[in-house]
Amino acid sequence: MGADRDGGGRRRPVRAAAYGVCGVVLLAGCASMPDSGDVSGVDSTPRQDTQVRVFAMPPPENAQATDIVSGFLEALTSDDPNYSTARQYLTKAASQAWKPGLSSTVLADGPGIDLNRLGDREGSEGVSFTLTGAKVARVDGQQAYTPAHGAYNEPVHLSRDKKTKQWRIDTLPQGVVMGKSDFQRNYMAVNKYYFATAATTASKPAAVADPVYVRRRVDPMTQMVRSLLNGPTHWLDPVVRTSFPSGTELQKGVTTLTPDDQNKLTVPLNANAARVGARKCGEMAAQLLFTLQTLTPAVDGIQLRSGRTQLCSLAEERANDVASRGSAEHPDYVYFLDNKSRLVRLSPAANSTKPDPVPGAMGEGARQLRSAAVSRHEDMAAGVSSDGKNLYVASLASGSSLGDPVLVSHGKTEDDRLTAPSWDANGDLWVADRNPDKPRLLLLDQGKGEPVEVKTPELDGRIQDVRVAADGVRIALVVAKGDKTSLLIGRIERRQESEETSPTVSVLELRSAAPELEDVTTMSWAGDARLVVAGREQGGLQTMRYVQVDGSTPEGPAPAALSGIKEITSTESDGLPMVAYSEDGIVRLPSGAQWQKVTDGQAPVYPG
Structure with missing residues (x-):
């Protein structure tokens, strides 16, 4: 941040207070700021050790409107799986309407906060801001990354709760927004794998990498399995196929996946996968193994189950017999x-x-x-x-x-x-x-x-x-x-x-x-x-x-x-x-x- 505005005051950076406790970083959106004046902004959090978990603090009592906006933006960069703390900065209606998984907008620096006006909106006290910045990229709902250019300008509106007298955001853009350094700390690129549909003279299908970005410390292994089952990104979809039957999902009730002490990961699938043949099952396991090995070397075998039935298993040394892959x-x-x-x-x-x-x-x-x-x-x-x-x-x-x-x-x-x-x-x-x-x-x-x-x-x-x-x-x-x-x-x-x-x-x-x-x-x-x-x-x-x-x-x-x-x-x-x-x-x-x-x-x- 720190860029000058034409004909206006200098942008003043706002940084939330950060507290490190036993390797856990708490981001507190409580910097004191007035409700009037020039442009302000939220700096990107400095690059930190990738093993440090970052959690946000809820809004402090009697925080001013600008503090609520800056605190909310800081909360977007935390490792909160469901953005539950970020939602505390929103009104109940805004929280229900907000879909953070819809997209992630990456800016060159942390988003700036421009105060637009004070006053009423539809009869209630309100404050209007514009989030500003220079776009670098966008990650869509399929987790696919696309470079982006141009200015970012999105409105945010706050109203004061009639009972509690606390400021809360009632209008905001869908998705999340953060600076480039926060994006690099929060997200990681992983390849998921599908098979080329083009006819080939080879005896086995060709594996095709489909890169996506997942949140680094929010159970990325389970994220990647769900992403793989959801199918390829739109750009790649016309030329690849998946061996998972239509409608295949993780078995109901499965919330996290962890390899055992032999580095084998068991993946429980729903009934849609129960009747696959041996060849198809091997290809399914290969897709999972190729995908997860770009995430971690801690997986060298896959076992697929549906209900109480074991469908098949695939060890690392056999995976390249199932499908060809350039990196192999x-x-x-x-x-x-x-x-x-x-x-x-x-x-x-x-x-x-x-x-x-x-x-x-x-x-x-x-x-x-x-x-x-x-x-x-x-x-x-x-x-x-x-x-x-x-x-x-x-x-x-x-x-x-x-x-x-x-x-x-x-x-x-x-x-x-x-x-x-x-x-x-x-x-x-x-x-x-x-x-x-x-x-x-x-x-x-x-x-x-x-x-x-x-x-x-x-x-x-x-x-x-x-x-x-x-x-x-x-x-x-x-x-x-x-x-x-x-x-x-x-x-x-x-x-x-x-x-x-x-x-x-x-x-x-x-x-x-x-x-x-x-x-x-x-x-x-x-x-x-x-x-x-x-x-x-x-x-x-x-x-x-x-x-x-x-x-x-x-x-x-x-x-x-x-x-x-x-x-x-x-x-x-x-x-x-x-x-x-x-x-x-x-x-x-x-x-x-x-x-x-x-x-x-x-x-x-x-x-x-």
Whole structure:
């Protein structure tokens, strides 16, 4: 807080008194303030230890109207599961009408409190305020995060109870509102998992991460199970399915879930789940296990029950036999182009600095390449010629030939031709043609045949880079428009209108994954719902950071800084080093270390 008002007095921060008792923090909304004067505000509570529980104090006797508003706002940042203390600042009617779970609005700082007027409203004494601030994000009723911009201005009205003579809020916005630091202390990002509905050649379904935000210290395990059972968020819903039968809920009377001393969690479900088959039950357990393991490592087994009947159980070591998941895949090699423009490879787990050419034509240097991609099974490779004009596909087997290009761009310059390609989990190849006369996003079924033009009805700009997620239903695009280059995430939808027609492929509902960057240099998937991105912030600062697909910033440190970065690659799985092409050539970032020079080369890629 502390920003000046144009033509008015300086904003005066209001902080509720805080009392620490045995690790429990009590937020008291009792700072004394007048009912008139300039703008006031409620500062965000300083970032605290995540293990400290924070509870609010009820309104003090004879508190002034501004104290009631500031106390209520402080109570919204507490760990009160049902906001029962916050409701004490409201009239009975307002409490009944208020739905705090409808949304959470995140502001850059704690909400400011502008006094509007004193006087009567409909014959009763009242005070009117406006809550103000700069919006950063919104978490909706499905717990989905969306970046937000612009001013926040919402009215709050108080009236004095005729009997008690105490001020209480009778009109307020739905949902909750708080500053960014309070949001980071109160909420945590967790992935819940569903399965891709797109047809696949794999023998098991592909798990898709659906990130949501839950209250950190309000029984997050039970919150996540309920959220998973409620279904996917609206953005992801068209391309995923759940294995839980319709209407499946926790068994009546179950209020909390806790793993036993063997780290197994028993989840009692209602009768809707009682008749599932073994395969479906295994998938249900896998959804739960994948979901809860992003929350805590304390769960390594799931047991499902309905009534007194045990439905099935699933141990951690068997989960990846039920469903594939990008973060569980471990590629054999990292690939790049050497100084002869050949495709070479290194084992990412070793400290070797001497790469080997890949088997077949791509490693023989039959064509000079400027970018390449290797299929997720590491049996096929695609390469773009040094002039950006031709796309070649070849097997990574000894004796394989390159053949004719599978795609030719007619752009007039190298920068107006093909982007680096990307393979999806189904073995299909994606690439963008940047020809200004005919810019297109293209898909080649199994890397061959006539390219399918992917529909991108919401695309505003020209695609500079393409990376498909391991789940096959999300795609990351670097898109240039004017002097700004943005990172966008789209949903891949495939529709088969009839047996006679070819399937239609579309990328829909593009959304920004790095709203704070105005010039994205390079990016790569670095988790089931996370990417690593390098670019320039507003103001010209170069940075490298992790971002979530929903546009939020995950917890934890950013990657070590790297100067002169041009290209970067990572894997969805943990434990393998990030690899980049910088002014020093090919470099890698082992876990817990600094960037290390590997060798000369360019265009590094992990499979995908």
